[in-house]
Amino acid sequence: MNRLLKEKSFVFGFLFLSTLFVMSFVYTYGIKDPNDKPQAVLYNENQEVVARAPFPPSEDFLLGSDKEGKSVLTNLIEGAKYTVGLAILLSLIRIVLSFILGYIFYTLPKLLKDKIEVLCDAYHYAPTAIFAYLLLSPAIIAFSWSYDEKVKLLLTIGVIVALAIPILSVLIMREIEHVFSKEFISSCRLIGGSSMHIFLKHVTPFLIPKIIILFVQQVGQVLTLFAHLALLDIFIGGGKQVIMEMDLEGNLLMESFSLSSEWGGLIGKSWNSFMSYPWMLFGPILAFTLTILAVNFMASGLIRWNQREYNVPSNKKSKSSPSVMKAPNEHVISFDKVKLTEKSG
Amino acid sequence: MKVVKLSVNFLLLCISILMVGSLPFLIYDIDRQLKVLKMIENNEIENTLFLYDSVQFNVGSYFNHVKEMFGNIFSIQDFQYYKFKEYHPVFPELNQLYLMSVKYLIAALCIGLILAVITSFLIMLLPTHQRDKVKKVLFVVESLPDIFIIFLLQFLIIWIYKKTDILLFQIVNVFGKPAFFLPVLCLSILPSIYITKYLLISLEEEEKQSYVEMAKGKGLSMYYIIFVHILRNAIFTLLFHFKTIFWFSLSNLFVLEIIFNIHGIMTHIKTYGSMNPDLVTICILLIFIPYYCLFHLASAVISKKIKGDISL
Secondary structure, three states, X not given: OHHHXXXXXXXXXXXXXXXXXXXXXXXXXXXXXXXXXXXXXXXXXXXXXXXXXXXXXXXXXXXXXXXXXXXHHHHHHHHHHHHHHHHHHHHHHHHHHHHHHHHHHHHOOHHXXXXXXXXXXXXXXXXXXXXXXXXXXXXXXXXXXXXXXXXXXXXXXXXXXXXXXXXXXXXXXXXXXXXXXXXXHHHHHHHOOOHHHXXXXXXXXXXXXXXXXXXHHHHHHHXXXXXXXXXXXXXXXOOEEEEEEEOOOOOXXXXXXXXXXXXXXXXXHHOOOOOOOHHHHHHHHHHHHHHHHHHHHHHHHHHHHHHHHHOOOXXXXXXXXXXHXXXXXXXXXXXXXXXXXXXXX | OHHHHHHHHHHXXXXXXXXXXXXXXXXXXXXXXXXXXXXXXXXXXXXXXXXXOOOOOOHHHHHHHHHHHHHHHHXXXXXXXXXXXXXXXXXXXXXXXXXXXXXXXXXXXXXXXXXXXXXXXXXXXXXXXXXXXXXXXXXXXXXXXXXXXXXXXXXXXXXXXXXXOOOOOOOOOEOOEOOOHHHXXXXXXXXXXXXXHHHHHHHHHHHOOHHHHHHHHOOOOHHHHHHHHHHHHHHHHHHHHHHHHHHHHXXXXXXXXXXXXXXOHHHHHHHHOOOOHHHHHHHXXXXXXXXXXXXXXXXXXXXXXXXXXXXX
């Protein structure tokens, strides 16, 4: 743990995310005054109209304001807990489910494993957002009249979780396979450890750091997916389509509104007015970028920490390294020479 | 033997894509919903308050649809999709959009590759401690989401235009005048950084080989060694990462087409894909089939060539 704290990039990313989170909660439940209505029109002392919302970035509104006169920055801080919280929650569900599925895949025969890997490869021929769109858009965009908000929300969460599971569980399966192929596992088998015992006692300690890394990477991927889905008018806060006006040909112009100030929703909301009020789009995109950057920093710090902890030989061994396995290993050499020479050759 | 395995995999992948593409038919009753949509668009019903549907699992109709799609896949020309009140044939229209997207994608990948070769060549010429600094910068840029880079570039162009009245490039697609140069440039930036990363790894691996030492001992210049000897060996290892690079570029293409309003395959999916899951499936197949064939052809040729080199 101490060594992890020495990884500057990890600490930096972690601090950024936790500050964002704490700020979001403190703002919503502490600082924010519920009676304070945003002003869409600003007056000077003589009650003359000075400006109308959206206001461009200035000293009062650091990142500008939206159409109702609310500051983009406070919107972003308010939405941070939903967006980042959801990303963390969804990645956690993804990882847990894929871990279970990955173990099940591992127990299958080799031919089947390879074929499953090929099947999962199909996800590499289109962006993830397109697959999500394929599954979500009928309920959220095309036929949105017949589904209620709760179904839409659960469906969105379900699809975002489910999309990653095939690739992720194959990845975890290969990881489990890799650990099982290590020498000390075969020696443990020889002394008579059952596969469940081996899995829990000897494989899991190797897997946990990898899983943590995967988890952090997943948070970044979920955030990217949120941003991409926002481009496709799908938001987690439940995209509500409101008819704004009719164009010349009589087609209804719909504008999507997000319920909470979730970042994806903020992107979708300000999408149409990008040319006239670019700052409304810039704020949420910047927020996504900084958060994804922080997550990636955390991931790279973790990867370096993991490499240092497990690959570089050092005197101080960590708890998870199998020092107990030393004795049986020596025995193996004496009566399992054939196997060992086979491996080295 | 290898051909058999590849064709089996190809078939499996096709089935997998068809099965994923038919998933909307599992959870929604698409046909019924389309009928309602048609009635709404024809003003036959006033409001939809009485309609309610929930997510369901129509396993039977799902497998029927997969079977139907698989049967129809060879008569791909006959597919139709729903577009405001009536059905339109998918094909002559999609060809053009598809070619547009592919043009952007291939141009961007080529430019990305050239940029990557140049940058990694330059980075290799630096001494080791400076190399690490450059790598750190590359890592940060690589971590930026595509949506940010593409948005920023477009914003920059608009800003320059507003300040100086010089429109550097055609920014968005308006009135049939396609923007080409800037989109391709945007599209090539992130893949080129990605390629640079992989290329650097294999270049540095290659640099430790003994033939490099030998060449140095012979008195060849570092430029010559890197460009002629190391690069030639290292560039083929990119093939192992090409799938990831391609996926990454596709995701970039998707963001780009939407932000720059390019009428390509991705915007087509955005506009009509929500009502026509089959259209999305066809688009994915259209990306997958040529890619799979070309990639495995190329890797077969290259692996033969590499083996030939080794035996020499």
